[in-house]
Amino acid sequence: MSVHNPNFVLMVEGLTVSFDGFKAVDDLSFYVEPNECRVIIGPNGAGKTTVLDLICGRTKATAGSVNFKGNELLNMREDQIVHAGVGRKFQTPSVYEDLTVFENLELSYPKGHGVFGALAFRRDDTVTARIQEIAETIFLDDQLDEKAAFLSHGQKQWLEIGMLLIQDPELLMLDEPVAGMSVAERKKTAELLNRIIQDRSVIVIEHDMGFVEDIATRVTVLHQGKTLSEGSMERVQNDPKVVEVYLGH
Amino acid sequence: MMTNASNRFLSRSELIGFAVLAAIIFIVLPVMLDTFRLNLFGKYLTYAFVAIGLVLCWGAGGILSLGQGVFFGLGGYCMAMFLKLEASTPENTAIQSTPGIPDFMDWNQLTALPVWWEPFKVLPLALLAVVLVPVVFAFIIGVAMFTRRVGGVYFAIITQAFAAILTILIIGQQGYTGGVNGITDLRTLLGWDIRTDEAKEVLYYVNGVLLFVVLFAAQFVRKSKLGRLLIAMRDQEDRVRFSGYNVANFKIFVFCLGAAFAGIGGAMFTLQVGFMSPTLVGIVPSIEMVIFCAVGGRLSILGAVYGALLVNWAKTTFSESFPELWLLGLGGLFIAVVMAFPNGLAGIWAEQIAPRLAKLTKSGGASVPLPDAAKSPAE
Numbered sequence: 001m002s003v004h005n006p007n008f009v010l011m012v013e014g015l016t017v018s019f020d021g022f023k024a025v026d027d028l029s030f031y032v033e034p035n036e037c038r039v040i041i042g043p044n045g046a047g048k049t050t051v052l053d054l055i056c057g058r059t060k061a062t063a064g065s066v067n068f069k070g071n072e073l074l075n076m077r078e079d080q081i082v083h084a085g086v087g088r089k090f091q092t093p094s095v096y097e098d099l100t101v102f103e104n105l106e107l108s109y110p111k112g113h114g115v116f117g118a119l120a121f122r123r124d125d126t127v128t129a130r131i132q133e134i135a136e137t138i139f140l141d142d143q144l145d146e147k148a149a150f151l152s153h154g155q156k157q158w159l160e161i162g163m164l165l166i167q168d169p170e171l172l173m174l175d176e177p178v179a180g181m182s183v184a185e186r187k188k189t190a191e192l193l194n195r196i197i198q199d200r201s202v203i204v205i206e207h208d209m210g211f212v213e214d215i216a217t218r219v220t221v222l223h224q225g226k227t228l229s230e231g232s233m234e235r236v237q238n239d240p241k242v243v244e245v246y247l248g249h
Numbered sequence: 250m251m252t253n254a255s256n257r258f259l260s261r262s263e264l265i266g267f268a269v270l271a272a273i274i275f276i277v278l279p280v281m282l283d284t285f286r287l288n289l290f291g292k293y294l295t296y297a298f299v300a301i302g303l304v305l306c307w308g309a310g311g312i313l314s315l316g317q318g319v320f321f322g323l324g325g326y327c328m329a330m331f332l333k334l335e336a337s338t339p340e341n342t343a344i345q346s347t348p349g350i351p352d353f354m355d356w357n358q359l360t361a362l363p364v365w366w367e368p369f370k371v372l373p374l375a376l377l378a379v380v381l382v383p384v385v386f387a388f389i390i391g392v393a394m395f396t397r398r399v400g401g402v403y404f405a406i407i408t409q410a411f412a413a414i415l416t417i418l419i420i421g422q423q424g425y426t427g428g429v430n431g432i433t434d435l436r437t438l439l440g441w442d443i444r445t446d447e448a449k450e451v452l453y454y455v456n457g458v459l460l461f462v463v464l465f466a467a468q469f470v471r472k473s474k475l476g477r478l479l480i481a482m483r484d485q486e487d488r489v490r491f492s493g494y495n496v497a498n499f500k501i502f503v504f505c506l507g508a509a510f511a512g513i514g515g516a517m518f519t520l521q522v523g524f525m526s527p528t529l530v531g532i533v534p535s536i537e538m539v540i541f542c543a544v545g546g547r548l549s550i551l552g553a554v555y556g557a558l559l560v561n562w563a564k565t566t567f568s569e570s571f572p573e574l575w576l577l578g579l580g581g582l583f584i585a586v587v588m589a590f591p592n593g594l595a596g597i598w599a600e601q602i603a604p605r606l607a608k609l610t611k612s613g614g615a616s617v618p619l620p621d622a623a624k625s626p627a628e
Binding site (some may be wrong): 052088095110112113118121 | 275473474478480481485487493494495496498502
């Protein structure tokens with residue numbers, strides 16, 4: 001187990017997961033600084049999404065350590081990891097389609113998480129005001145009463161981002177936030193992300209190179225579950241190994 | 250803002266729905282039916298308790314239990330044990346080799362009351378057990394299943410297995426449970442004869458009141474954040490989990506709540522029908538309970554009550570005339586509901602009848618409805 005280093009929000013060390021002998025993530029280490037936006041890129045099957053799954057507890061690691069502000073996340077349950085301050089957005093928009101935008105955001109509001117807390121939970125002005133504020137940030141303040149099922153694909157992605165924002169996580173993990181979006185939506189999302197990554201650490205998985213260049217502090221290139229290259233966008237782009245396995249195609 | 254409307258305990262249409270159901274249960278049925286038929290409908294309504302629990306578990310939470318008969322039976326047996334002990338006074342059982350114990354124990358060569366029967370000598374303890382025994386049982390199953398993330402079909406099959414196990418256990422332990430005959434010959438509740446017509450009417454109303462207590466409790470849960478969480482869990486379990494909720498706890502809670510409702514229903518069954526037997530616990534009744542819920546509409550607590558009433562009424566009516574065909578009919582009904590009306594009667598009402606009714610009342614309320622109606626086809 002690694003000792004917590006205050007220079008880093010997240011320390012991933014020797015992280016390994018093996019599915020029936022196949023190592024999807026193999027002895028991976030990387031460190032995320034406060035307020036850093038780390039983008040993970042790599043070819044299909046490189047293990048990008050699996051890394052996020054391991055950090056948020058969705059997949060159990062075979063070996064290694066994930067230290068978040070001194071907490072060893074690998075020993076914690078998913079909901080405990082969320083309460084520690086880690087938020088995760090899934091690749092396909094995961095919103096509650098039968099509920100309204102307001103209710104979607106309300107369920108993500110960080111209060112009343114126990115069974116009896118949820119029974120006793122009441123909508124007060126603080127909750128409503130906060131939901132209104134988030135809804136404005138994610139361009140959905142006119143759709144609060146709309147069922148999430150009726151939103152466009154891009155709007156669902158925004159809604160899920162909003163559901164994470166309302167929890168105010170210190171580490172936000174986004175899995176392909178602009179995939180499947182129109183050009184206009186993509187531009188708006190970049191603007192949204194640029195705004196919300198200001199005061200927190202973010203890990204983003206993305207394929208869109210223009211988008212990556214726009215938001216990344218540092219880039220990690222994964223290949224077959226291992227780090228192929230790491231550094232600024234410029235450095236990574238000029239790394240011959242990266243060009244060969246990924247960018248060259 | 251919108252928050253007021255959806256936050257209210259009962260919306261206008263829900264209030265009307267509750268009022269109509271109250272009128273049917275407390276006025277229409279008692280006026281129309283003789284005591285024998287009223288008692289039958291009282292029996293049907295005890296299944297509505299189970300169906301309401303299933304609306305929360307299955308309709309809202311997506312947890313299909315095929316073992317609700319277990320909880321219905323446990324509640325019913327707890328009540329029956331108290332009534333049986335009251336009926337087994339030493340005077341009443343003087344001809345037995347061991348007077349003062351239930352008759353079936355005496356037939357099975359038991360010479361003393363088993364220790365775990367003792368609490369059922371006291372009514373408050375027995376009433377507590379009616380709710381607590383099913384809840385504790387559901388809690389154990391829930392913890393074992395939901396913390397291991399067993400769900401969907403696997404959970405349904407396991408609950409079904411529990412229904413089979415409990416039936417076999419009850420039948421096998423004849424000396425302690427009354428075996429395949431169940432617990433019969435129940436007479437009085439604290440000296441009040443429950444077999445008279447008058448008592449049956451009183452019990453019908455008690456049952457109706459309890460049903461509304463359960464309906465209001467279910468409505469409270471549905472309107473709370475927990476109710477919305479159940480729907481969220483059904484559709485996107487992972488998103489709920491990664492929003493900081495321990496999903497298993499919520500499933501355990503709603504499963505226990507459904508068990509509590511079923512237990513109350515079972516106890517009211519025992520009181521109104523006068524016996525409890527393993528045939529009401531097993532696989533077939535458990536599946537029937539799911540059908541009541543599905544026919545009524547698995548998303549609607551009021552629909553569940555109508556489903557329980559209608560299917561049971563049909564069962565009585567048709568099985569009197571065509572006993573062999575009833576099970577086939579029931580199966581066909583279930584398939585029809587799943588294929589054609591996935592939201593059951595409540596869905597048909599909400600999607601087909603209510604909008605037309607609204608149209609009718611609107612045009613009916615207009616000052617000159619006739620020319621309007623005559624004009625529209627010409628246009």
